[in-house]
Amino acid sequence: MKLSDFFEIDACKPELTATDRNGVIRELVDALAATGVVDEENREAVARACITRENHGSTGFGKGVAVPHVKHVGVKRMAACIGRSSAGIDFAALDRAPVYTVVLLLSPENDPETHLAAMERIFRHLQQDNFRRFLRQAETREMMKDLILEADEVQDT
Amino acid sequence: MTEPGTNNCATAEVTIVNSHGLHARPVMRFVDLASRYEAEIRVDKGDGTEQVDGKSPMHMMLLAAPKGTTLRILTRGADAEVALKALAELVASGFSDDEPS
Numbered sequence: 001m002k003l004s005d006f007f008e009i010d011a012c013k014p015e016l017t018a019t020d021r022n023g024v025i026r027e028l029v030d031a032l033a034a035t036g037v038v039d040e041e042n043r044e045a046v047a048r049a050c051i052t053r054e055n056h057g058s059t060g061f062g063k064g065v066a067v068p069h070v071k072h073v074g075v076k077r078m079a080a081c082i083g084r085s086s087a088g089i090d091f092a093a094l095d096r097a098p099v100y101t102v103v104l105l106l107s108p109e110n111d112p113e114t115h116l117a118a119m120e121r122i123f124r125h126l127q128q129d130n131f132r133r134f135l136r137q138a139e140t141r142e143m144m145k146d147l148i149l150e151a152d153e154v155q156d157t
Numbered sequence: 158m159t160e161p162g163t164n165n166c167a168t169a170e171v172t173i174v175n176s177h178g179l180h181a182r183p184v185m186r187f188v189d190l191a192s193r194y195e196a197e198i199r200v201d202k203g204d205g206t207e208q209v210d211g212k213s214p215m216h217m218m219l220l221a222a223p224k225g226t227t228l229r230i231l232t233r234g235a236d237a238e239v240a241l242k243a244l245a246e247l248v249a250s251g252f253s254d255d256e257p258s
Contacts, residue, residue: 057185061214069181094214112177113223119180120221127215 001117002152003080003125006105008035009145011081014138016102021091025050025068028083028104035079037106042074046106060093064136065126069105071115078114080105080122082135082144101135125151165196165237170203170229175251178223181214183252188214190247196234198244203229211244 011031018024029047032038038046050070053059060066066089081104088098103122107115125131131151138144173179179187191198191211198211202222209216211230222228228248232241 057182059181061218063215067181071177112180116178116180116221116223119218123215123218127219 001114001121003121003148004152006078006118007080007082007148008032008037009141009148011035011037011079012141012144013081013083014140014144016083016085016089019085019087019089021054021089022051024083024085024089024102025054025104028068028081028102029106031083032079032081032104032106037076037079038074039076042072046070046072046074050104050106054091058092058094060091060095060099061123062093062095062097063126063132064088064097064100065103065132066091066093066099066101067103067105067119067122067126069107069115069119071107071109071112073109075106075108078105078107078111078118080118082138084136084138084144101132164233165235166231166233167237167241168229168231169241169245170227171245171248173222173224173226173228173248173251175254176224177254178226179217179220179228181218183254184214184217186252187244187247188212188217190243191240194232194234194236194240194243196232196237196240198240199231199233201229201231203227 018027026047033043053070083102091099199208200211201208
């Protein structure tokens with residue numbers, strides 16, 4: 001599995017408008033819904049489920065990144081997008097540091113194995129200091145796209 | 158037989174039983190528990206693939222282990238055996254993950 005198999009470049013946000021955790025989750029769910037991953041009538045339910053999930057335990061695993069995610073019946077296909085905040089968002093992260101890069105992953109309800117594989121891909125790259133640094137600096141959607149494609153290439157070799 | 162000491166080692170294999178596998182919440186439960194012990198804690202899938210740090214959520218997510226996967230937990234340190242027992246019980250109990258929350 002490659003990042004480009006499930007990352008929706010068009011839904012990526014080089015500068016998030018929202019300034020708080022729930023707002024960011026809503027903004028990114030809306031962006032993925034706009035690409036057809038979630039139907040309009042399920043948008044609110046998916047966002048709420050993702051926020052509820054986050055309340056059960058922060059996905060801010062440290063180092064300025066958070067990976068909010070949810071499996072939901074209203075998600076038509078697995079998809080992810082990236083939101084960047086230059087000011088930083090309070091995600092109640094494990095290291096208490098602000099989050100500058102948010103990766104939202106939405107998965108259908110009935111395929112836990114694919115969800116786990118996607119999380120593995122995401123964390124594999126987020127662990128790389130360079131990948132995190134470049135993501136934090138990615139000021140345009142084009143830069144985000146290049147980072148994803150480069151990450152996939154490195155993975156191939 | 159072994160005297161308590163910093164080089165105590167213990168190993169156990171335990172199967173993941175909860176339906177969603179080792180996803181983020183079970184990982185956090187595992188890391189929370191592992192972090193209470195002094196012992197070094199390593200985890201792998203016993204298949205020659207990489208071994209990860211059981212106290213790092215980002216590392217543990219790399220296991221991407223679905224239901225039915227056998228995890229191998231390796232502990233080393235003064236409290237290696239108690240740590241191993243607690244962690245193996247957590248995995249075998251399904252992390253309380255399939256219970257309605």
